[in-house]
Amino acid sequence: xxxxxxxxxxxxxxxxxTRSVVACHCTQCRKTSGHYVAATQVADxxxxxxxxxxxxxxKSSAKAQRGFCKTCGSQLFWRAFGTGMTSVMAGTLDGATxxxxxxxxxVAHKGDYYALPDVPVVxxxxx
Numbered sequence: 001x002x003x004x005x006x007x008x009x010x011x012x013x014x015x016x017x018t019r020s021v022v023a024c025h026c027t028q029c030r031k032t033s034g035h036y037v038a039a040t041q042v043a044d045x046x047x048x049x050x051x052x053x054x055x056x057x058x059k060s061s062a063k064a065q066r067g068f069c070k071t072c073g074s075q076l077f078w079r080a081f082g083t084g085m086t087s088v089m090a091g092t093l094d095g096a097t098x099x100x101x102x103x104x105x106x107v108a109h110k111g112d113y114y115a116l117p118d119v120p121v122v123x124x125x126x127x
Contacts, residue, residue: 001094005076007074012050014088020100021090022041023117024105024106025108029106032066035111042085054070057079063081067079
């Protein structure tokens, strides 16, 4: 699978196994994306990023950081420290992925302006 930011200055490739898509409704995800986040995940060793000069990492908490394009602002990645895994925003993947969203987390923090997707809730509150 391949993907990119909106302006195309950052391109990435996923070469290993990916996790199904998880929706996160936490306040941080909603503030960084403008809605809830839907992301797959891959081992760091299976993620190749081209255009890293345009990638900025923001330490969004004591536990994680978020990667986005400093030119167009596209949020591309979320990474918990020390896990060896990177979550990849599903909306930045190119073309058909074959992935499905099969779980959601942090539903206790969802916005009041939308209904939850018809997807199983794994955790109402994780952090």
